Every structure is written in C-alpha cells, then in structure tokens.
C-alpha cells in the first residue's frame with residue numbers, strides 16, 4: 001500500500017512536470033501548426049543555466065534569473081529561427097526547429113564540456129516529507145498543486161484577457177486577426193514566452209529529482225511531453241495536461257513492476273496507437289489546415 | 292468636389308509571376324458608396340486586400356486623405372479608420388457573437404458600450420444571439436456579424452468583399468439596405484461585388500475591373516443602363 005501510494009504520488013508529480021513542457025508544445029502547435037522540436041532542449045538549457053548560475057550566486061537570485069533567461073531564449077529562438085520563415089512551407093519551419101534543437105544540444109555540450117553537471121539542491125522542495133506513510137520529497141507534493149494553479153491562470157489569461165482573445169483568434173485565422181488590428185508576431189512571441197516560462201518552471205521541479213543535467217537531458221522528457229500533447233489532442237491545453245498526467249502515472253507504475261524496462265516503450269506504443277486509432281487525440285479538434 | 296478619402300494611383304499587385312492588378316487608379320469620395328465590379332479573377336479582392344495591408348503592392352500608391360499608407364501593416368491601416376470585411380465573412384466560429392464584436396474593436400481602448408448598442412440597433416438579431424458561438428449562426432447572420440465586427444473599429448472607410456456571396460436574395464436585400472443605412476450614418480463604403488446589379492443600384496460611383504485593369508467608370512445609375520455592362524455583368 002505504502003509502495004503504491006508512493007508510486008502514484010511520484011507518477012502524478014512526473015506527469016505534472018511533463019504537463020509544464022507539454023503546454024509549450026501544444027500552444028505553439030495551436031498557433032503556428034509547428035512542432036517545436038527545440039522545446040525539450042529549451043527545457044534542458046533551463047537546467048544547465050540553473051547549474052551554472054547557482055554556482056556563482058544564491059539560489060534565490062538564480063531561480064528568477066534562470067526563468068527570465070529561459071523566457072528570453074524561447075523568444076529569441078522564435079524571432080531568429082521561425083519568424084523569418086513565416087510564409088515558407090511548414091516543412092521548412094520544422095527543419096529549422098530540428099536545427100535549433102541540435103544547436104542547443106551542442107551549445108550545452110560546449111558549455112558543460114561533456115561532463116554531467118550536478119543539479120543544485122533547491123531549498124524546501126528537495127526536503128523529505130511523509131505522505132500517507134510514504135516517504136517522498138516536497139517537490140512531489142508541490143508539483144501537482146503548482147501545475148493546477150498555473151494551468152488555471154493560463155486558462156484565465158486565454159479566455160478572459162485581450163491578449164488571450166488575440167491568441168485564440170491568431171490560432172484560428174492569421175489574416176482575419178490582422179484585419180482586426182492584431183499584430184500576429186507579437187501574439188506569437190507571447191505564446192513562446194509562456195511556453196518557455198512553463199518549461200523553465202518544469203525544469204526546476206524535474207531536475208530536482210535527478211542528480212545531474214547533461215545536454216541530452218531534455219530529449220526524453222521533451223518527447224514524452226510531446227506524446228502527451230498528441231495524446232490529449234495537439235492544440236488543446238487541457239488535453240496536453242491530462243495526457244501528461246496519464247503518461248507520468250502509467251510510466252511510474254510500470255517502473256514499479258518487473259516490466260520496468262518497458263516504461264519508455266509504453267509512451268511510444270501509446271503514440272502509435274493514438275496516431276492509428278484517433279489521430280486528433282482526446283480533445284483535439286478536427287485537423288484544419290490553417291490558411 | 293471634396294477631397295477623396297481614398298486615392299489609389301497606378302496600383303500594381305503581383306503574386307509570384309501572376310499580375311493580378313495591372314496599374315489601376317481610382318478615387319473614393321468621402322461619404323459615398325463606391326463599388327468595384329468585375330467577374331471572378333478580375334482583381335477585385337487583390338485591390339481591397341492591398342488597401343487593407345494584407346498584400347504589398349509592386350508599385351503605385353494608396354493615399355488616405357493625403358497620407359501615403361502604401362505597404363503599411365494591416366494594424367496601422369485599421370488604426371487609421373480603414374476596415375475590410377473579408378470575403379467569406381471569416382468570423383471566429385468558436386468565439387461568441389459578443390467576443391467577435393469585441394475583437395473588432397481590438398485596437399481601441401475606450402468604452403465600447405455605445406458602439407455595441409449601435410451595432411445591435413443595426414442588427415437586432417445579433418443582440419438576441421450575443422452568447423451564441425459565431426459558428427452556429429446562419430450565413431446571413433454571419434455576414435451581419437462580419438459587418439458589425441468591422442464597425443466596432445469605428446471605420447471612416449468600410450470595405451466589403453462580396454457581402455452577398457452565397458446568400459439568399461432576401462438576405463442580400465437586407466444586407467444591402469443596411470449598407471445604405473451605415474453609409475447614411477457617415478461611413479464611406481467601398482464595396483466589391485460580382486452581384487453587379489445590386490451593387491450598382493446603391494452605388495454613387497461604380498468602376499468596372501477586367502483582368503486587372505479598370506475599363507469603365509461612371510455613376511451607379513449610368514453603369515446600370517450601359518449596354519456593355521448589361522451584356523457582360525447584368526446577365527441581360
């Protein structure tokens with residue numbers, strides 16, 4: 001029982017961390033119909049930056065600075081690698097995204113010298129706590145709460161603010177949005193800023209559970225989050241969040257059995273099944289090709 | 292004659308190698324209804340889309356009350372009081388009627404109450420359906436919503452791309468009488484139509500566009516009785 005509780009708790013927590021990454025995938029897809037392959041690497045860069053900054057300044061300064069720099073990174077990537085291709089075929093933008101992904105991995109390789117970097121111990125959230133008799137860390141408890149709060153705030157932003165209205169409009173129809181006076185480039189930047197911010201928050205929660213960060217640390221969680229977004233119906237924020245929780249929980253439960261080697265395979269089997277059985281995912285809209 | 296609100300000079304628009312608009316010049320006098328008629332592919336939409344800033348012209352100029360606005364971005368054009376109701380209405384289907392209207396006022400920061408009242412007085416149907424998703428409206432109601440949404444930007448010049456497209460004749464008549472009403476309330480109208488008959492009936496001035504060139508102009512009444520126009524566009 002205690003083992004089960006602890007598995008479920010870490011599953012929920014892992015799912016929440018995937019959710020914070022998955023939102024960035026799904027929002028960018030919603031607005032640009034682009035799978036931003038670099039998103040997982042932005043997440044990794046947030047981890048690497050945290051390592052370096054915490055070495056030279058107090059944690060309370062490095063956390064906000066890391067958040068700001070990650071947001072800036074996401075913004076710059078969009079402006080430099082995607083915006084110039086706004087009218088190019090979608091495939092060109094995808095290829096550009098793959099290029100950015102490798103670029104970030106290589107920059108991280110250069111910065112770390114290929115050595116795994118020890119992730120700092122974060123105050124409080126790394127502390128131990130016992131929940132229903134199961135020993136765990138505060139991060140496990142905090143993650144789902146924080147995810148729910150962030151998702152609620154995001155939904156409020158999208159449904160009840162002017163910029164949110166513009167985001168919904170641009171996601172539907174570029175040209176008509178422009179005719180309303182909306183500056184679409186600004187809206188797209190905001191989308192990348194939100195996505196990068198959430199990934200940066202996710203990186204704090206995720207890397208706390210692992211001893212080190214390496215240049216490929218973003219690849220697996222990025223891929224899992226991407227599958228979560230597809231599973232939930234890419235373009236849908238609630239879909240991505242629910243998909244991420246399901247994947248996080250199932251993966252962790254499998255890890256607790258003797259089939260632990262299959263825990264990653266599960267995610268990808270799920271991707272294939274979804275693509276075959278219901279390509280639009282749980283909450284996805286009909287595949288509309290935006291004009 | 293008053294200074295025209297909009298002056299188009301030698302406007303050329305290309306898509307890749309295709310010349311869609313081959314150097315046209317025309318004026319839109321303030322307070323009038325001007326129509327641009329022509330068959331499918333004549334370059335009508337390209338002209339309006341260029342004025343609205345969605346398409347950049349190869350050469351020529353667009354002047355709004357003496358100010359050169361050629362090649363400006365759409366938001367800058369809307370901010371100057373020139374709004375386009377696009378072809379096919381293009382309302383936001385998942386947003387409510389009210390949200391569709393509010394997004395039409397995206398650039399405005401002042402109070403919208405009076406404008407919403409104005410739009411609802413022009414289109415009482417929209418008021419009844421203000422909480423309904425735009426996509427659930429009928430074609431005619433969607434056209435009304437598209438016009439109402441454009442009015443929310445408080446345009447001085449309202450451009451409309453084939454508002455009658457795909458609508459039943461009775462609905463078309465409603466829309467055209469509302470266009471006249473909007474014009475009476477001081478908004479200059481630039482209307483493009485394949486439905487030349489209806490458009491010329493309400494227009495002060497008409498221009499005929501054929502494969503990217505203006506071939507004829509006159510008052511709406513003159514063009515309605517013109518033999519060539521009758522043959523080519525009025526199905527007589």
Ligand SMILES: Nc1ncnc2c1ncn2[C@@H]1O[C@H](COP(=O)(O)OP(=O)(O)O)[C@@H](O)[C@H]1O
Pocket residue numbers: 306309310311329330331332333334335336337338
């Ligand atoms: N986006 C586009 N790309 C390429 N050609 C276009 C595009 N839009 C219009 N055209 C071409 O430009 C010409 C004029 O089109 P358009 O302005 O839409 O005419 P109209 O509105 O009078 O029917 C047509 O030959 C059309 O095929």
Ligand SMILES: [Mg+2]
Pocket residue numbers: 332335336337378452
């Ligand atoms: Mg047209």
